Amino acid sequence: MNKKDVAEHVTSYRRFLWRAVSDATDGSWWFYAWMILLTALALTGLHAWAVQVRDGLGVTGMNDHVSWGLYIANFTFMVGLAAGGVMMVIPAYLYHDHEMHDLTIVGELLAVAAIVMSICFVVVDMGRPERFWHMIPGIGRFNWPMSMLTWDVLVLNGYLALNLHICGYLLFKRFRGERPDPRWYVPFVYLSIFWAISIHTVTAFLYSGLGGRPLWNTALLAPRFLVTAFIAGPAFIIVLLFLLRKLGGVPVALRPVQVLVNVVRVTLLINLLMIASELFTELYGGGSHTASGHYLFFGLNGANALVPWIWTAVGMGVVSAVMFLRPGVVTHPVWLTVACALAFTGIWIEKGMGLIVPAFIPSSLHEIVEYFPTLVEWQVTAGIWAWGFLILTVALKIALPILREPHPEAKVAPVAGNASSAETRIHPAST
Amino acid sequence: MNNPSEQPVETTEGGGMTRRTAIKALGATLGAAAFAQAIAPLTEWTENMTMDEYLQKHYKELSPFDLGVVMSRLEAETKAETGVDVHIGDYRPQPGVKFGYALNLSICVGCRRCAQACHVENNHDRPSGNSYIRVLEMEKGSLDLAKGRVNYDKPVPSKDKFYMPVQCQQCDKPPCVSVCPVEATWKESDGIVVVDYNWCIGCRYCEAACPYHARRFNWTKPQIPPEEINPDQGYLSNRLRPQGVMEKCTFCLHKTRQGKLPACLEACPTGARVFGNLLDPESEIRWVLKNKRVFVLKEDAGTRPSFFYFFDE
Amino acid sequence: MKRRAPICLVLTALVLVATGGQWLLRASASGADIPSAAQSTQVDATTQTAPVASRPEVPPHRPRGHHPSVATGIADAHGNTTAVACMTCHATRASDLDNGAAGGTPKTFHQGLAYAHGGQSCLSCHHSEDYDALRLADGRKLAFSDAQKLCSQCHGPQTRDYLNGSHGGMRGYWDKSKGTRTRNTCTDCHDPHAPAFPQLTPVFAPRDGAARQQAERDAARVRNSTQPSAHE
Structure with missing residues (x-):
């Protein structure tokens, strides 16, 4: 690559960014209303967080007994959503499913938004966020490999970089009207598949390695995390695809949705089996180490704040599992959306309030202190969700031109191509 | 399949675009103002923070002299905040003691x-x-x-x-x-x-x-x-x-x-x-x-x- | 349960008055490995009354003055309590060994002394001829300052633990090369006539959310149950 090429790339990259910004900020009045709403929520959350930093985490419902709450619960869920995003990628690249190919960018953009949100949830949980530099290797002290949290920092940032690279590269190439060079993104796509598994496994190890918290200290935690990730991710993407078709004019073929439905159908059942296994193990033997499980599902010594939450989650899981088994539901966009929403919400409760919080109840000295999130926590949480949706909306907006292009080989079936042939189907845009 | 509401972006390149740009600029300004308002508590919080404190190294990386400076600073801060003269010592483990x-x-x-x-x-x-x-x-x-x-x-x-x-x-x-x-x-x-x-x-x-x-x-x-x-x-x-x-x-x-x-x-x-x-x-x-x-x-x-x-x- | 603590305190106070809390014992350099009362230093009124002081409201049974004495229960012209040396009476009057036999309160003299220390008689520990001294099991005299030796005749395990630093408490230095420590003797914490350690009112109840929530749940359980108190 000579000097002129580099210079040309730099200027075109600048124009690309400018184009991306103007694409992302143009839209209908509905679009503006949506963006203003998200911005307002995000700013409210930002303000609540600023107050929390100034006055201390005492403004939250957390205490020395329940030392992690809504933030870490949402963090865990978001890591799962990010990992679940690659469920679009796995069929496309591992099974060479060409119809999935063009939609993989949806999953990867979702992953980017979810990772940003999960990092935000960690930052707002910190007592001294300004000391983040203590974690930077070289100038700080990074307790790697002993601390699982350092692993999590590595894999989350790595996953973010991977997905930013893949999405950014594809969009940039498309903007320049060039064919993406598979050498520059296909290896990263494969890497991101394994990386997605690793982010959620590492996040599970963060909890399951703690011998002092019996509810977490189970080998089933990492598999459970992955399974729930592969419920929440695809369920969200299915709804997203419907929205893209309806609002963005994206031609969504039936096959990708069917693949995702099949994934959710199976993972929902596996998750129910895993919950049942955990419940059996907790309840059949008994003993003090099962107290958290008892508290979660039935209440303990008159304390039962989480009981309605977890049974709602289990109910949503069962109902959505049954719905996904019904052909009439999975072919009907509205019912399928309802089923996905139920599955998604159920997992959000189960992995958040149903997993992070009860591990602290009873405390390590078996004191029962219940946790109730405060308004500040809800504001910050809503703000980060809004911020995530903001990122996702903008990213999808930029990617819309790619997604809108009908796929010429989509109707050709069965496709016996390979991964490297993928790039032939990304067409130069007519600018 | 195309959503008609998206069309103006592509078609109205002339006057519509400038009005839109103006609205965008206004929105960005309002957003920036709201952002500044939202993070105001952070500025209050940083008022009591010094750069020395922020950039302070890990205990194990502080030389005895640096640590002495840090402890004097902390003693002075306590004096300024509470009016109490405190003595902060750096007590090290004794050899042969567990x-x-x-x-x-x-x-x-x-x-x-x-x-x-x-x-x-x-x-x-x-x-x-x-x-x-x-x-x-x-x-x-x-x-x-x-x-x-x-x-x-x-x-x-x-x-x-x-x-x-x-x-x-x-x-x-x-x-x-x-x-x-x-x-x-x-x-x-x-x-x-x-x-x-x-x-x-x-x-x-x-x-x-x-x-x-x-x-x-x-x-x-x-x-x-x-x-x-x-x-x-x-x-x-x-x-x-x-x-x-x-x-x-x-x-x-x-x-x-x-x-x-x-x-x-x-x-x-x-x-x-x-x-x-x-x-x-x-x-x-x-x-x-x-x-x-x-x-x-x-x-x-x-x-x-x-x-x-x-x-x- | 709640009522018993004040009663205990009142009884303790009575015992103190009856037995004469104003004994004095001169520091005698007893070569024994058991420390004398005088070696345990100033744990005085100031530390006992300060609310945050670490010493509890246990009966301080510290002999003071030149001779063992008992309070008369009569105030002098200034309103001060008066005491009479043991030998004032015991030099002229034979001991009535049936007085308060088998425990309880003496019928004449020493009235109000609540005795609860096994099946001993007075003269098991007090010397029958010299009431300014104590009596070891083999009949030898023992100065009041060496009372710990008397206790250790029966309470071997406690003495052993005490000598090895795991009974009775201490203040000062763990590293004896750097400084000294202050220790209690038996009678600092145990009344010799009723040595059971009294109940104390716990201080510094937890004030965090845990304690508050526990209290609320307890109250709810009490309301819901027919029994007035679900736990003690």
Whole structure:
């Protein structure tokens, strides 16, 4: 690559960014209303967080007994959503499913938004966020490999970089009207598949390695995390695809949705089996180490704040599992959306309030202190969700031109191509 | 399939675009103003923060001179804030010393004077009544913590009960140390697990990892009336803690590393507490380990505590 | 349970008056390995009354003055309590060994002394000829300052634990090369006539959310149950 090429790339990259910004900020009045709403929520959350930093985490419902709450619960869920995003990628690249190919960018953009949100949830949980530099290797002290949290920092940032690279590269190439060079993104796509598994496994190890918290200290935690990730991710993407078709004019073929439905159908059942296994193990033997499980599902010594939450989650899981088994539901966009929403919400409760919080109840000295999130926590949480949706909306907006292009080989079936042939189907845009 | 509402973007390149750009600019300005308003509390918060404090290195990387400067700065800050002259010392582990603690559950009466002495000695937050010691009233005949309770208020000892104070067990394999992402907490050569309050980022992973509820977080800035501040302070122990960082029992290292007994032991009216050097065969703690049937709390957690419990009978 | 603590305190106070809390014992350099009362230093009124002081409200049974004495219960012109030396009466009057036999309160003299220390008689520990001294089991005299030796005749395990630093408490230095320590003697904490350690009122109840929530749940349980108190 000579000097002129580099210079040309730099200027075109600048124009690309400018184009991306103007694409992302143009839209209908509905679009503006949506963006203003998200911005307002995000700013409210930002303000609540600023107050929390100034006055201390005492403004939250957390205490020395329940030392992690809504933030870490949402963090865990978001890591799962990010990992679940690659469920679009796995069929496309591992099974060479060409119809999935063009939609993989949806999953990867979702992953980017979810990772940003999960990092935000960690930052707002910190007592001294300004000391983040203590974690930077070289100038700080990074307790790697002993601390699982350092692993999590590595894999989350790595996953973010991977997905930013893949999405950014594809969009940039498309903007320049060039064919993406598979050498520059296909290896990263494969890497991101394994990386997605690793982010959620590492996040599970963060909890399951703690011998002092019996509810977490189970080998089933990492598999459970992955399974729930592969419920929440695809369920969200299915709804997203419907929205893209309806609002963005994206031609969504039936096959990708069917693949995702099949994934959710199976993972929902596996998750129910895993919950049942955990419940059996907790309840059949008994003993003090099962107290958290008892508290979660039935209440303990008159304390039962989480009981309605977890049974709602289990109910949503069962109902959505049954719905996904019904052909009439999975072919009907509205019912399928309802089923996905139920599955998604159920997992959000189960992995958040149903997993992070009860591990602290009873405390390590078996004191029962219940946790109730405060308004500040809800504001910050809503703000980060809004911020995530903001990122996702903008990213999808930029990617819309790619997604809108009908796929010429989509109707050709069965496709016996390979991964490297993928790039032939990304067409130069007519600018 | 195309959504008509998206069309203007592509078609109205002329006047519509400028109006749109103007609206965008207005929106961006409003957004920036709202953003500034939203983060206003952060500016209030940074007013009391100095660059020296922000850029301060990890305790282990500070030279003796640098540490001296830091401690003088902290003393001056305390003086400015509270008007109290405190002395902050950097007490290092003594060679040939590893601290051990034993507690006789047969003669502990559960009066909680140890917890109170800890509160006073270690400059704990007054409104929350913080203390590194939690005393459990337990059912006789059971070591099940689930049967314990902390908020007993009847005269003690109650019949059919025994009392078990729990504090940091200064584990030889401390889970709290291994999980810390920034090495803000570590185990020193005399066995004491310490926290660098100026390095901790406040993630509370250590609090989740500890099986003994030994760690405390400064959810707000600790409040103590100036006249109650204990002026004899250690850099790694009882100096006034900042908001948003973790703290824990240090066996009163500002006292014990000078050869003195910890505050909780001195407060005990029955002599249930035994403290000393595990490496000295003539020490009282070694006598207890040799002659009493001691046990450690949650041995199955594999933490190898330096804190032992025993019964007389 | 709640009522018993004040009663205990009242009884303790009575015992103190009856037995004469104003004994004095001169520091005698007893070569024995058992420390004398005088070696345990100033744990005086200031530390006992300060609310945050680490010493509890246990009966301080510290002999003061030149001769053992008992309070008369009569105030002098200034309103001060008066005491009379043991030998004032015992030099002229034979001991009535049936007075308060088998425990309880003496019928004549020493009235109000609540005795609860096994099946001993007075002269098991007090010397029958020299009431300014104590009596060892083999009949030898023992100065009041060496009372710990008397106790250790029966309470071997406690003495052993005490000598090894695991009974009775201490203050000062764990490292004896750096400083000294202060220790209690038996009678600092145990009344010799009723040695059971009294019940104490626990201080410094936890004030955090845990304690508050526990109290609320307890109250709810009490309301919901027919029994007035679900736990003690």
